[in-house]
Amino acid sequence: MATSLVNSSQLGIHLIVFKTWLQYIHDRKIVDQVMESYRQTKVPIEKFHLSVTIFAHPFAFPQMDKWLDIALQNGVKDLSCAVSLPSYPFPIFTFLAPKSLRELVLSGCNLILDHSLSVTTTQVISCHSLRKLSLTEVGLDDNMLRALLNCCPLIDDFIIEHCRLLTKIEVRNLQNIKSVSISCCRNQSVTIQAPTLQHLGVFWKIPLYWILLNVEI
Numbered sequence: 475m476a477t478s479l480v481n482s483s484q485l486g487i488h489l490i491v492f493k494t495w496l497q498y499i500h501d502r503k504i505v506d507q508v509m510e511s512y513r514q515t516k517v518p519i520e521k522f523h524l525s526v527t528i529f530a531h532p533f534a535f536p537q538m539d540k541w542l543d544i545a546l547q548n549g550v551k552d553l554s555c556a557v558s559l560p561s562y563p564f565p566i567f568t569f570l571a572p573k574s575l576r577e578l579v580l581s582g583c584n585l586i587l588d589h590s591l592s593v594t595t596t597q598v599i600s601c602h603s604l605r606k607l608s609l610t611e612v613g614l615d616d617n618m619l620r621a622l623l624n625c626c627p628l629i630d631d632f633i634i635e636h637c638r639l640l641t642k643i644e645v646r647n648l649q650n651i652k653s654v655s656i657s658c659c660r661n662q663s664v665t666i667q668a669p670t671l672q673h674l675g676v677f678w679k680i681p682l683y684w685i686l687l688n689v690e691i
Contacts, residue, residue, distance in 0.1 A: 502537065513544045523554040526562070535562055542569075549574055556581035561613050570601040570625060577606040584613040585622075586639070599625045608633040616642050623648065 512519065522545040526534060538555075545553065546569055553575060555564055561584030569575055604626040614622070614637060623629070623645065630650045634643060635657035644665045645654055653673040656664055664676060 505541070506537070509541045509544045512548055516548060519545050519548040519550045521552040521554075522550045523556075525554075525556040526558065538562060539565075546572065551575065552577040554579040554581075555583060558582055566622065567599055567625075570604065571599055573601050573603050575601060575604050578604060579606070579608040580612050581608075581610040582612070585618050586613045586615060601626045602628050604629055606631040606633075609637055610635040612637050613639055615639050620644065 522542075524538065524541060526538065538557075542553075542555065542565075549572075551574065553569065554577075555562070556579075561582055564580060564583035564585060566578075566580075566585055569578065605628065607622070607626060607629050608631075610633070619634075619637075619640060623632075624647070627648060628650050629648050630652045632645060632648070632651060632653070633655045635655075636659055637643075638659045640659070640662055642663050642665070643656055643658070645651065646665070646667045648668060649670070651668045651670055654666060654668065654671060655673075655675040656677070658664065658676065658678040666674065
């Protein structure tokens with residue numbers, strides 16, 4: 475299996491599609507052509523990585539929406555999306571609804587602005603296929619994190635780093651959880667109830683008295 479690399483220096487876009495061929499491209503218009511070819515041929519996409527690290531202004535968001543939607547329609551299993559500020563409103567429950575995603579890695583995205591489904595509505599969504607969830611500098615509140623973990627009960631690897639809007643990080647009712655890694659921010663409490671846990675890492679760059687850690691194994 476070869477790797478396809480698509481790079482647009484103007485927007486700081488780095489796109490990796492793991493499939494059948496290799497290209498390195500500097501024009502986002504050609505990125506569109508590449509993704510359109512996937513849409514038309516319906517070639518399955520196993521792994522998809524999109525990184526927008528420079529000048530990630532909102533005008534790029536419609537193109538990102540299009541590329542991610544093509545990956546979704548082509549049955550992507552492992553998805554990574556990393557952006558710089560301003561945060562991209564990643565439609566997370568849209569990707570969980572098909573129940574085929576195995577790995578989801580988000581960095582710099584904003585889940586607060588995901589209006590595709592309300593938190594109440596997500597109670598009827600379940601994604602039993604998801605095994606790894608990684609959130610780094612993602613905008614989400616306590617309710618969104620709770621809803622997200624509730625609809626993905628079979629996660630075995632959970633990583634959350636520097637999500638500053640959270641006040642509570644609670645890991646409960648994950649039947650198969652084996653590894654949890656948490657990088658805390660100020661005034662965040664951490665509660666973990668995980669009988670199946672094999673590895674736990676909790677990291678902070680601040681005095682310990684700002685962190686309330688409760689682990690029940």
